[in-house]
Amino acid sequence: MERRKFEDLFKDAFEGAEVSPTDSLWTNIELDLEKADGSKVRRRLLFYKLLAAASVTFAMCLAGLTYYVSQKSDQGSASIAANSTLSSGTLEETKSGSKESSTGEADNPSAVAEEKVGTEAVQDSKNINAVAVPSRRGDVVSHSEIIGKSSDTKNEDVAETQPLLPASVQQQGLLLPAPAFNGIANNEEERALPLLYSPRKPGLTFTKEEPDPGVILLAKLAEEERRYAEEENREKEKKTEKLWTSVGFAAGGFSSVNSSVSPTASNQFLASSNSTVADKQASASGIAYSYGINIGTRLSKRWVLQGGVNYLIQSSDYTANNVVGGSNFQSLKAESINSLDNLSQTPQITGSNASLLAPTFPYSVNNNVKFFSVPVQAGYLVVNKKFGVQLNAGVSTDLFLQNTITPEGGSLDKTTQGRGDDSPYRSVNFSGLMGTEFTYRFGQRYRVALNPGFRYPFNSVYKTDVGVESTPLTFDIGLRFRYIFQ
C-alpha cells in the first residue's frame, strides 16, 4: 500500500525517540531471569530425582529377585540334602558300621549338602570317597573305589548300580551321568567333572507356608468388593419401592353429561303431572367423595400395578314438584326414579297414577348414592425420584350399595333403596379410570401422593329397563399416604 505523508511524519517523529524507564525495571527483569533459571534448575533436579528413584526401584527389584532366587535354591539344596540323607541311611542299614565317616556325615544333612555342592567337596577326595554308592552286590562302595577301577569295570558297575538306587535319588538327579564316569581317569579329570547334582531348576511355585501376598491382596480386594456390592444392593433395595399400601380420600364433583330419559320411563310421571323428575335426577350434578385403601406393586422399573377398595359416595340435588303417596297417602315420599317401579307395580294406581302423585310446591331432594369400588390401575412412572410423577389408567368395578332420597324439610319420608331387583341402579357397573399421581417421598417408608383423576362409567348407572340413562363423569383429587413395605 502506498504510504502517505501523514504516516511518514509519525514514523519520523518516533525515529530515535527514547524514554528512560524506571530503575526498578532492570531489577525486575533480573528477577524474572533468575526465576527462569531457577525453574530450569528445578527441572534438572526433578530429572535427577526421578533418575534416582528409578535406580532405587531397579535396585530393589534386583535385590528382591536375587533374594527370591537364593531362597528357592536353598529350598532345593535342603530337599536334596534330605534325599541324600535318606539314601545314606538306607545304605547304612544295608551294611552298618562299615563306613563310619559316611554315617557321620549322614547325621548332618546340611553339612553333606554343603560338601557336595561346594567346590571343597570336589577338591577333597576323601570327602568324595565318603559319599557311598551301593554296589550290585549290596556292598557300599566308595566313590573313589568306583573311580579306581578300570573304565570297563566302572561302566559295568555303574550300569548295574543305577537300578539299585532309590527312585527319589534318581529323580533328583543324584546319579552321575554315564559319560561323566567314562571321562574319569584321574584326579584332575574328576575335579573338572560337574557336581553329583544336576543343575537346579528354578520354579515359580510358592511354598504353602508363604502364600503369594499378591493373591492374598486380590482375595481381600475381591472380598471387599463383594461386601461393597452387597451393601450397595441393600441400599438400592432400601430405596426401591416394590410393595406399598396407601390410605387416603378423594373429593371432587360429578356431572351427568350424557343423561337421557326414554318416554316410556318418564311417562309414569309425565302422563300424570308433567313431571320431569327422572330427567332432573338423572342429569343432576353433585359432589363425589371417596375413601379407602390401596395396595401397589412395581412390575418393572417404570410400571406399577395398583388396586384397592374404596367407599364412593355421590351426592346430588334435584328439584321435585310432586310427592309420592302410599296407599291412602298414609306416607309421603319424595318423587324419584326409585318410585317409578313402585308406581307401575302398585295395583291401586294401575288405572290412575295421579291418585298417588300429588303435585306440590317445588322442593329440593337429595340423592345420595353409595358404591363399593374396586379399582385396578396400571401406572407408568414418568419421574421416579424423591418427587415422582405417575400416570395411571385402569378400570373400577363399582358395586352399588344403596341410594338414599332425602327430601328437603321433615314433612316427607326419607327413603333408602338397597341393591337388588327393586333398585333402579345396576348392582355392578364398570368405570374407566384415568389420572395422575404427584408423589413426594418424605421418609424411607413414606410417600404422600396427590392424584387428580377421572372416573367414567362404561354403562349407565341405571338399569336398562328403567329407561333412564346416566353416566356421570367424576373428577376428583385424592390425597393418599403411602407406606412402603419394601
Added chain:
Amino acid sequence: MLNEKELIEGCCNGDRAFQKALYDRYCRRMLVVCLRYSKTTAEAEDIVQEGFVKVFQGIKDFRQESKLETWITRIMVNTALNAQRKKMYLYPMVDVTEITLPEQEMSLSGIHFTQLLELIQSLPQGCQIVFNLFAIEGYSHKEIAELLGISEGTSKSQFARAKSLLQSKLLTESTYYDRYGEAKI
C-alpha cells in the same frame, strides 16, 4: 563499548553483565515502542520487562539476519500485542465503512514525540494498535489482519478512524500553538 556481536555472544552465555549492557543500550527505545501500544507507562514497562526476558531467553535463536534492534523491536511489538489481545476482545473492532480523508498538509516538526505518544495513547484500543502497526511499524493491512485475526477491511477502517482522530487532535493542538505561541511541554 561492546559491539553487537559481542553483546549477543555474552548474552548467549547467560552473562548477566552482557545482558545488562544490552538492556541499557535498547531499553529506552523499546520503552517508546511499548508506550505506543499501551495506555500508561507502567503498562509499557511491564511489556518491556516481559519482552527483555524473552529476548534473553531467545537470543540463542537469533540468527543475526537482521539488526538486533529490529529483532528486539519485533519481540516487543509481539509482546505488546499479546498483552493487548484481551483488551481487544473486550473492545471488538467494528468493521466500518472505509473513510477516505482528504490528505492535509501537516507538519509535526513543532510537536514533541511525547505529545504524539499521548495522542496515540488517547486513541481507542483497536485504532491505536492498527495505527502503530501500519503507520510506524510499516505492516500492510493484510499482515495486520493476519496478525490480529481480523479482516483486512477492519484493519483499514480502524486505521482510517485513527488517522481521522489524530488529524483532528493535531489540528486542535496546532491551533493552540498558533494562538499562544508556546509549547505545552
